[in-house]
Amino acid sequence: MVTYLYLDGNPQSGRNLLSRQASRKLKVPVKVNRKTPPPALQPFTDYFKGFEKVAAVRKVFGDETEAVLARLKIGFISNRRMYMGIRDDDGNVAIGTYHLRHSPTRVLYLDIVHELFHIKQWMEDKEWFTKEHEKFMGDFSLYYASPIEVPAYKHAVREAERLGMSPEEITEYLKMLPVPPKIWNKFIGEMAIKGTSGSKALPEDKLPVKINRNPKLVLLPFTDYFQGFEEAPPVKAIFGKGAREALGELKVEFLESPFGSIFPSEEDGHMVVNSSFIKEADVESIYLDVILSLNFIRRLSDSKPARQDSEETGFDESPKVVESYVAMVKEAKRLGTPDAKIMERLQLPRFMMSEKEFKKFVKAIGLKPGA
Numbered sequence: 001m002v003t004y005l006y007l008d009g010n011p012q013s014g015r016n017l018l019s020r021q022a023s024r025k026l027k028v029p030v031k032v033n034r035k036t037p038p039p040a041l042q043p044f045t046d047y048f049k050g051f052e053k054v055a056a057v058r059k060v061f062g063d064e065t066e067a068v069l070a071r072l073k074i075g076f077i078s079n080r081r082m083y084m085g086i087r088d089d090d091g092n093v094a095i096g097t098y099h100l101r102h103s104p105t106r107v108l109y110l111d112i113v114h115e116l117f118h119i120k121q122w123m124e125d126k127e128w129f130t131k132e133h134e135k136f137m138g139d140f141s142l143y144y145a146s147p148i149e150v151p152a153y154k155h156a157v158r159e160a161e162r163l164g165m166s167p168e169e170i171t172e173y174l175k176m177l178p179v180p181p182k183i184w185n186k187f188i189g190e191m192a193i194k195g196t197s198g199s200k201a202l203p204e205d206k207l208p209v210k211i212n213r214n215p216k217l218v219l220l221p222f223t224d225y226f227q228g229f230e231e232a233p234p235v236k237a238i239f240g241k242g243a244r245e246a247l248g249e250l251k252v253e254f255l256e257s258p259f260g261s262i263f264p265s266e267e268d269g270h271m272v273v274n275s276s277f278i279k280e281a282d283v284e285s286i287y288l289d290v291i292l293s294l295n296f297i298r299r300l301s302d303s304k305p306a307r308q309d310s311e312e313t314g315f316d317e318s319p320k321v322v323e324s325y326v327a328m329v330k331e332a333k334r335l336g337t338p339d340a341k342i343m344e345r346l347q348l349p350r351f352m353m354s355e356k357e358f359k360k361f362v363k364a365i366g367l368k369p370g371a
Contacts, residue, residue, distance in 0.1 A: 030228035032286055036254045036275040040218040041073035041092060047100070048112055050209035056113050056159040060120045072119065076100075076215045077257055078265035078272050081352060083176075084111045087256060088130040091122040094257075097215045098267055105204040106163070108211055110173060114156040121148055140351060144179055144187035157191050165201040167193045178354035219251035219270055225278070226252075226290060234291050234331045238298045250297070254278075261347060262289035264296045271297065284337055288345050291331050295324035325349070325365040339367055 051057050052066050061068050073092040082096030083103075093115055100108065122129045129148055136142040136149075143149060153174065160170045170193050179187075229235050230243040239246045251270040262273050271293050278286065299320040325346075332342045343362075350358055359369040 030226065030232065030283075030287060032227075032278065032283070033225040034279050036225070036273070036278055037218070037220070039075055039254070039256050039275065040216075041075050042216060044069055044072035044074055044093060047074060047095075047212040047215070048209065049212075051112060051116070053208060054113070056155065056162075057116055060117055060155070068119070068123075075255055076217060077255055078217065078253055078267060078270070079257075079263065080266045081348075082257075084115050086115060086118045086122055086129070086133070088122075088126075088133055089256065091119060091126065093119070095215075097217070097265075100211075100215055101213050101267075105207060105211060106165075106201065107173065109207055109209060110156045110160055113159050114152050117152040117155045118148065121152070137351070140177055141180065141183060143176075144183050150187070150190055153187075154191060157193060160201075161193070161195050163202045163207075164199055165195065166197055166199045167195045168197060169201065170195065177352065178357070217253055219253055222247055222250035222252050222271060225273070229290060229294075232287075232291070233334075234327065235294060238294055238327075246298075261345070262286070262293050263348060264293045264300065266300060269297050269300055284332075284335070284341065285345065288328055288332055288337070288342070292324055292328040292345065295327040296320060299324060321349075322361070322364055325361075329366045333366075342367060 052069050057069075058065050073090075075087055075092060075094050076097050077094055078097045080096070080098045082094070083099045084096070085094045086092070087094050099111075103111075118129070132146055132148045136146050157170055157174075160173065165173070170191075171188065174188070174191065226247075230239075230247050235243050235247070253265070253270055253272050254275045255272065256276060257272070257274045261277055262271060264270075265272050271290075277289075328345065329342055332345075346358075346362070349361055353361060362369045
Protein backbone atom coordinates (compact mmCIF):
# COMPACT_ATOMS: atom_id res chain seq x y z
CA MET A 1 0.00 0.00 0.00
CA VAL A 2 0.97 3.64 -0.30
CA THR A 3 0.65 5.63 2.90
CA TYR A 4 0.20 9.34 2.28
CA LEU A 5 2.16 11.36 4.77
CA TYR A 6 0.98 14.94 4.51
CA LEU A 7 3.16 17.13 6.67
CA ASP A 8 0.76 20.05 6.26
CA GLY A 9 -1.69 18.61 8.75
CA ASN A 10 -4.20 17.11 6.29
CA PRO A 11 -6.86 15.68 8.65
CA GLN A 12 -7.49 12.74 6.34
CA SER A 13 -3.90 11.56 6.70
CA GLY A 14 -3.69 11.59 10.49
CA ARG A 15 -4.88 8.03 10.94
CA ASN A 16 -1.94 6.77 8.87
CA LEU A 17 0.73 8.37 11.04
CA LEU A 18 2.47 6.68 13.94
CA SER A 19 3.70 9.85 15.61
CA ARG A 20 1.50 11.88 17.93
CA GLN A 21 3.22 14.97 16.54
CA ALA A 22 2.65 14.19 12.89
CA SER A 23 -0.60 16.18 12.67
CA ARG A 24 1.15 19.46 13.49
CA LYS A 25 0.84 21.96 10.70
CA LEU A 26 4.01 21.77 8.68
CA LYS A 27 4.78 23.13 5.24
CA VAL A 28 6.13 20.26 3.19
CA PRO A 29 3.57 17.77 1.82
CA VAL A 30 5.21 14.50 0.81
CA LYS A 31 4.08 10.96 0.10
CA VAL A 32 5.87 7.80 1.19
CA ASN A 33 5.23 4.33 -0.17
CA ARG A 34 5.56 2.03 2.83
CA LYS A 35 5.23 -1.18 0.83
CA THR A 36 8.88 -2.15 0.60
CA PRO A 37 10.34 -5.12 -1.27
CA PRO A 38 11.53 -8.16 0.67
CA PRO A 39 15.21 -8.18 1.71
CA ALA A 40 17.54 -9.28 -1.08
CA LEU A 41 19.41 -12.15 0.58
CA GLN A 42 22.06 -14.03 -1.35
CA PRO A 43 23.70 -17.43 -0.82
CA PHE A 44 26.72 -17.37 1.50
CA THR A 45 28.55 -19.84 -0.74
CA ASP A 46 28.30 -17.48 -3.74
CA TYR A 47 30.76 -15.19 -1.95
CA PHE A 48 32.72 -17.37 0.48
CA LYS A 49 33.97 -20.68 -0.91
CA GLY A 50 36.01 -23.29 0.90
CA PHE A 51 35.04 -22.42 4.48
CA GLU A 52 33.45 -25.84 4.92
CA LYS A 53 37.00 -27.23 4.85
CA VAL A 54 38.42 -24.80 7.45
CA ALA A 55 39.13 -26.63 10.73
CA ALA A 56 38.02 -23.63 12.83
CA VAL A 57 34.62 -23.74 11.12
CA ARG A 58 34.24 -27.50 11.32
CA LYS A 59 35.05 -27.30 15.03
CA VAL A 60 31.92 -25.17 15.45
CA PHE A 61 29.43 -27.10 13.30
CA GLY A 62 30.93 -30.59 13.05
CA ASP A 63 29.19 -32.88 10.59
CA GLU A 64 26.55 -30.21 9.95
CA THR A 65 29.08 -27.77 8.47
CA GLU A 66 28.20 -28.27 4.81
CA ALA A 67 24.46 -28.14 5.47
CA VAL A 68 24.67 -24.98 7.61
CA LEU A 69 26.78 -23.07 5.08
CA ALA A 70 24.62 -24.27 2.17
CA ARG A 71 21.47 -22.72 3.66
CA LEU A 72 23.17 -19.60 5.07
CA LYS A 73 22.37 -16.26 3.39
CA ILE A 74 24.00 -12.82 3.23
CA GLY A 75 22.29 -9.47 3.54
CA PHE A 76 24.56 -6.68 2.27
CA ILE A 77 24.64 -3.24 3.88
CA SER A 78 26.04 -0.28 1.94
CA ASN A 79 27.78 1.54 4.75
CA ARG A 80 31.52 2.22 5.04
CA ARG A 81 31.34 1.65 8.79
CA MET A 82 29.55 -1.68 8.61
CA TYR A 83 31.81 -4.71 8.84
CA MET A 84 30.01 -7.96 9.59
CA GLY A 85 27.26 -9.04 11.94
CA ILE A 86 24.35 -11.40 12.46
CA ARG A 87 20.79 -10.60 11.47
CA ASP A 88 18.86 -11.20 14.70
CA ASP A 89 15.57 -11.92 12.94
CA ASP A 90 16.73 -14.81 10.75
CA GLY A 91 20.27 -15.75 11.83
CA ASN A 92 21.89 -14.91 8.51
CA VAL A 93 25.04 -12.84 8.00
CA ALA A 94 25.07 -9.07 7.41
CA ILE A 95 28.11 -7.72 5.56
CA GLY A 96 29.16 -4.20 4.68
CA THR A 97 29.79 -3.83 0.95
CA TYR A 98 32.78 -1.53 1.44
CA HIS A 99 34.32 -4.01 3.87
CA LEU A 100 33.87 -6.85 1.39
CA ARG A 101 35.33 -4.87 -1.50
CA HIS A 102 38.31 -3.31 0.22
CA SER A 103 39.43 -5.10 3.40
CA PRO A 104 42.43 -7.46 3.37
CA THR A 105 41.59 -11.09 2.65
CA ARG A 106 42.95 -12.20 6.03
CA VAL A 107 40.66 -9.76 7.84
CA LEU A 108 37.62 -11.02 5.91
CA TYR A 109 38.67 -14.61 6.59
CA LEU A 110 38.89 -14.03 10.36
CA ASP A 111 35.65 -12.05 10.37
CA ILE A 112 33.83 -14.97 8.76
CA VAL A 113 35.32 -17.39 11.32
CA HIS A 114 34.09 -15.00 14.03
CA GLU A 115 30.58 -14.59 12.56
CA LEU A 116 30.10 -18.31 11.97
CA PHE A 117 30.76 -18.80 15.69
CA HIS A 118 27.90 -16.32 16.25
CA ILE A 119 25.70 -18.31 13.87
CA LYS A 120 26.14 -21.34 16.12
CA GLN A 121 25.27 -19.22 19.19
CA TRP A 122 22.14 -17.97 17.45
CA MET A 123 21.15 -21.51 16.43
CA GLU A 124 21.48 -22.75 20.01
CA ASP A 125 19.62 -19.89 21.73
CA LYS A 126 18.14 -17.21 19.51
CA GLU A 127 16.45 -15.27 22.33
CA TRP A 128 19.59 -15.10 24.47
CA PHE A 129 21.76 -14.09 21.52
CA THR A 130 19.38 -11.33 20.45
CA LYS A 131 19.06 -10.02 24.01
CA GLU A 132 22.84 -9.82 24.44
CA HIS A 133 23.26 -8.24 21.02
CA GLU A 134 20.73 -5.53 21.80
CA LYS A 135 22.55 -4.67 25.03
CA PHE A 136 25.68 -3.38 23.34
CA MET A 137 23.81 -1.90 20.39
CA GLY A 138 22.42 0.49 22.97
CA ASP A 139 25.72 0.95 24.79
CA PHE A 140 28.85 0.05 22.85
CA SER A 141 30.99 0.14 26.01
CA LEU A 142 29.45 -3.29 26.72
CA TYR A 143 30.72 -4.77 23.44
CA TYR A 144 34.13 -5.98 24.63
CA ALA A 145 32.63 -7.61 27.73
CA SER A 146 29.67 -9.22 25.95
CA PRO A 147 29.15 -12.95 26.65
CA ILE A 148 28.52 -13.47 22.92
CA GLU A 149 31.52 -11.45 21.70
CA VAL A 150 34.28 -12.61 24.05
CA PRO A 151 34.11 -16.33 23.11
CA ALA A 152 33.65 -15.50 19.41
CA TYR A 153 36.77 -13.33 19.45
CA LYS A 154 38.71 -16.00 21.37
CA HIS A 155 37.81 -18.45 18.63
CA ALA A 156 39.00 -16.03 15.92
CA VAL A 157 42.21 -15.28 17.86
CA ARG A 158 43.09 -18.98 18.05
CA GLU A 159 42.69 -19.17 14.27
CA ALA A 160 44.79 -16.02 13.81
CA GLU A 161 47.54 -17.66 15.89
CA ARG A 162 47.33 -20.78 13.75
CA LEU A 163 47.87 -18.59 10.66
CA GLY A 164 51.07 -17.31 12.24
CA MET A 165 49.95 -13.75 12.93
CA SER A 166 52.04 -11.87 15.49
CA PRO A 167 50.51 -10.60 18.75
CA GLU A 168 50.77 -7.07 17.37
CA GLU A 169 48.85 -8.03 14.22
CA ILE A 170 46.17 -9.82 16.22
CA THR A 171 45.75 -6.88 18.59
CA GLU A 172 45.40 -4.51 15.63
CA TYR A 173 42.79 -6.81 14.09
CA LEU A 174 40.74 -6.72 17.30
CA LYS A 175 40.49 -2.92 17.39
CA MET A 176 37.16 -1.44 16.33
CA LEU A 177 35.46 1.58 17.85
CA PRO A 178 36.58 3.82 20.73
CA VAL A 179 36.65 2.00 24.06
CA PRO A 180 37.89 3.00 27.54
CA PRO A 181 41.44 1.70 28.24
CA LYS A 182 40.31 -0.28 31.30
CA ILE A 183 37.72 -2.22 29.27
CA TRP A 184 40.12 -2.73 26.36
CA ASN A 185 42.94 -4.01 28.56
CA LYS A 186 40.63 -6.47 30.29
CA PHE A 187 39.40 -7.72 26.91
CA ILE A 188 42.93 -8.19 25.56
CA GLY A 189 43.83 -10.07 28.74
CA GLU A 190 40.90 -12.44 28.20
CA MET A 191 42.08 -13.13 24.64
CA ALA A 192 45.35 -14.61 26.04
CA ILE A 193 47.12 -13.85 22.76
CA LYS A 194 50.14 -16.02 22.06
CA GLY A 195 52.74 -15.93 19.36
CA THR A 196 56.06 -14.32 18.52
CA SER A 197 56.57 -10.62 17.80
CA GLY A 198 57.57 -10.08 14.19
CA SER A 199 56.44 -13.50 13.05
CA LYS A 200 55.22 -13.83 9.48
CA ALA A 201 51.66 -14.94 8.89
CA LEU A 202 50.55 -17.30 6.18
CA PRO A 203 50.38 -15.29 2.91
CA GLU A 204 46.84 -14.29 2.01
CA ASP A 205 47.01 -16.11 -1.32
CA LYS A 206 47.68 -19.32 0.61
CA LEU A 207 44.47 -19.17 2.61
CA PRO A 208 42.29 -22.21 1.73
CA VAL A 209 39.28 -20.11 0.65
CA LYS A 210 38.08 -17.93 -2.19
CA ILE A 211 36.17 -14.68 -1.64
CA ASN A 212 33.92 -13.00 -4.21
CA ARG A 213 34.24 -9.24 -3.63
CA ASN A 214 31.46 -8.10 -5.97
CA PRO A 215 28.14 -7.87 -4.07
CA LYS A 216 24.95 -7.71 -6.10
CA LEU A 217 22.70 -4.89 -4.95
CA VAL A 218 19.05 -4.33 -5.84
CA LEU A 219 18.63 -0.59 -6.48
CA LEU A 220 15.19 0.92 -7.07
CA PRO A 221 14.00 4.41 -8.08
CA PHE A 222 13.81 6.87 -5.18
CA THR A 223 10.62 8.41 -6.58
CA ASP A 224 8.80 5.06 -6.45
CA TYR A 225 8.84 5.38 -2.67
CA PHE A 226 9.31 9.07 -1.87
CA GLN A 227 7.18 11.61 -3.74
CA GLY A 228 6.96 15.35 -3.33
CA PHE A 229 10.41 15.87 -1.82
CA GLU A 230 11.48 17.98 -4.79
CA GLU A 231 9.11 20.68 -3.51
CA ALA A 232 10.50 20.68 0.04
CA PRO A 233 12.47 23.90 0.77
CA PRO A 234 15.65 22.17 1.98
CA VAL A 235 15.71 19.91 -1.08
CA LYS A 236 15.41 22.95 -3.34
CA ALA A 237 18.25 24.51 -1.38
CA ILE A 238 20.39 21.43 -2.02
CA PHE A 239 19.69 20.91 -5.73
CA GLY A 240 18.18 24.19 -6.88
CA LYS A 241 16.20 23.96 -10.13
CA GLY A 242 17.61 20.52 -10.71
CA ALA A 243 15.84 18.98 -7.70
CA ARG A 244 13.28 16.99 -9.70
CA GLU A 245 15.92 15.66 -12.09
CA ALA A 246 18.32 14.77 -9.27
CA LEU A 247 15.69 12.83 -7.33
CA GLY A 248 14.57 11.16 -10.55
CA GLU A 249 18.06 9.72 -10.97
CA LEU A 250 18.52 8.73 -7.33
CA LYS A 251 18.33 5.04 -6.38
CA VAL A 252 17.39 3.40 -3.07
CA GLU A 253 18.40 0.10 -1.54
CA PHE A 254 16.11 -1.62 0.99
CA LEU A 255 17.51 -3.77 3.75
CA GLU A 256 17.17 -4.71 7.41
CA SER A 257 19.84 -2.84 9.32
CA PRO A 258 20.77 -2.56 13.02
CA PHE A 259 20.43 1.17 12.48
CA GLY A 260 16.71 1.84 12.18
CA SER A 261 16.86 4.68 9.74
CA ILE A 262 17.78 5.98 6.30
CA PHE A 263 21.38 6.76 5.43
CA PRO A 264 23.48 7.42 2.30
CA SER A 265 25.89 5.01 0.66
CA GLU A 266 29.29 6.65 0.52
CA GLU A 267 30.38 4.28 -2.24
CA ASP A 268 28.14 5.38 -5.09
CA GLY A 269 25.71 7.92 -3.66
CA HIS A 270 22.50 5.86 -3.49
CA MET A 271 20.22 5.93 -0.45
CA VAL A 272 20.00 3.02 1.96
CA VAL A 273 16.60 2.48 3.58
CA ASN A 274 15.80 0.29 6.55
CA SER A 275 12.59 -1.54 5.57
CA SER A 276 11.22 -1.76 9.11
CA PHE A 277 11.86 1.94 9.64
CA ILE A 278 9.79 2.91 6.59
CA LYS A 279 6.95 0.64 7.65
CA GLU A 280 6.80 1.77 11.27
CA ALA A 281 8.40 5.19 11.74
CA ASP A 282 6.55 8.49 12.07
CA VAL A 283 6.58 10.99 9.25
CA GLU A 284 8.95 13.51 10.81
CA SER A 285 11.64 10.89 11.37
CA ILE A 286 11.38 9.64 7.78
CA TYR A 287 11.38 13.18 6.40
CA LEU A 288 14.38 14.31 8.46
CA ASP A 289 16.40 11.21 7.59
CA VAL A 290 15.77 11.80 3.90
CA ILE A 291 16.84 15.45 4.22
CA LEU A 292 19.99 14.38 6.06
CA SER A 293 20.83 11.76 3.43
CA LEU A 294 20.20 14.09 0.50
CA ASN A 295 22.51 16.67 2.04
CA PHE A 296 25.24 14.09 2.48
CA ILE A 297 24.78 12.66 -1.03
CA ARG A 298 25.08 16.11 -2.58
CA ARG A 299 28.22 16.93 -0.57
CA LEU A 300 29.67 13.56 -1.50
CA SER A 301 29.10 14.22 -5.21
CA ASP A 302 30.73 17.65 -4.92
CA SER A 303 33.92 16.32 -3.29
CA LYS A 304 36.83 14.66 -5.01
CA PRO A 305 36.14 10.94 -5.57
CA ALA A 306 39.44 9.89 -4.00
CA ARG A 307 38.88 11.89 -0.85
CA GLN A 308 36.95 10.46 2.08
CA ASP A 309 36.69 13.12 4.79
CA SER A 310 35.15 10.78 7.33
CA GLU A 311 38.22 8.52 7.11
CA GLU A 312 40.88 11.22 6.86
CA THR A 313 39.38 12.76 10.00
CA GLY A 314 37.20 11.31 12.73
CA PHE A 315 33.54 10.73 11.93
CA ASP A 316 32.66 13.57 14.29
CA GLU A 317 35.01 15.98 12.48
CA SER A 318 34.21 15.13 8.85
CA PRO A 319 32.99 18.34 7.13
CA LYS A 320 30.47 16.39 5.02
CA VAL A 321 29.04 14.67 8.08
CA VAL A 322 28.86 17.77 10.27
CA GLU A 323 27.43 20.02 7.55
CA SER A 324 24.79 17.45 6.61
CA TYR A 325 23.62 17.09 10.21
CA VAL A 326 23.61 20.86 10.63
CA ALA A 327 21.29 21.14 7.62
CA MET A 328 18.98 18.47 9.03
CA VAL A 329 18.85 20.16 12.44
CA LYS A 330 18.12 23.50 10.79
CA GLU A 331 15.15 22.03 8.93
CA ALA A 332 13.90 20.24 12.05
CA LYS A 333 13.95 23.47 14.00
CA ARG A 334 12.14 25.26 11.17
CA LEU A 335 9.40 22.64 11.45
CA GLY A 336 9.29 22.98 15.24
CA THR A 337 10.53 19.47 15.92
CA PRO A 338 11.47 19.10 19.62
CA ASP A 339 15.18 18.70 20.35
CA ALA A 340 14.55 15.34 22.01
CA LYS A 341 13.05 14.05 18.79
CA ILE A 342 15.93 15.44 16.73
CA MET A 343 18.34 13.61 19.03
CA GLU A 344 16.66 10.35 18.00
CA ARG A 345 18.03 10.93 14.49
CA LEU A 346 21.58 10.74 15.84
CA GLN A 347 21.61 6.98 16.34
CA LEU A 348 24.55 6.33 14.00
CA PRO A 349 26.87 9.05 15.38
CA ARG A 350 25.99 7.99 18.93
CA PHE A 351 27.07 4.44 18.10
CA MET A 352 30.20 5.51 16.23
CA MET A 353 31.60 7.97 18.77
CA SER A 354 32.91 7.99 22.28
CA GLU A 355 30.80 9.88 24.83
CA LYS A 356 33.18 12.86 24.66
CA GLU A 357 33.17 12.93 20.85
CA PHE A 358 29.40 12.66 20.74
CA LYS A 359 28.88 15.60 23.10
CA LYS A 360 31.25 17.69 20.98
CA PHE A 361 29.42 16.63 17.82
CA VAL A 362 25.99 17.47 19.28
CA LYS A 363 27.17 20.98 20.10
CA ALA A 364 28.72 21.38 16.64
CA ILE A 365 25.41 20.69 14.90
CA GLY A 366 23.44 23.14 17.06
CA LEU A 367 21.94 20.93 19.78
CA LYS A 368 22.46 20.62 23.52
CA PRO A 369 23.85 17.36 24.87
CA GLY A 370 21.31 15.60 27.02
CA ALA A 371 18.31 17.15 25.23
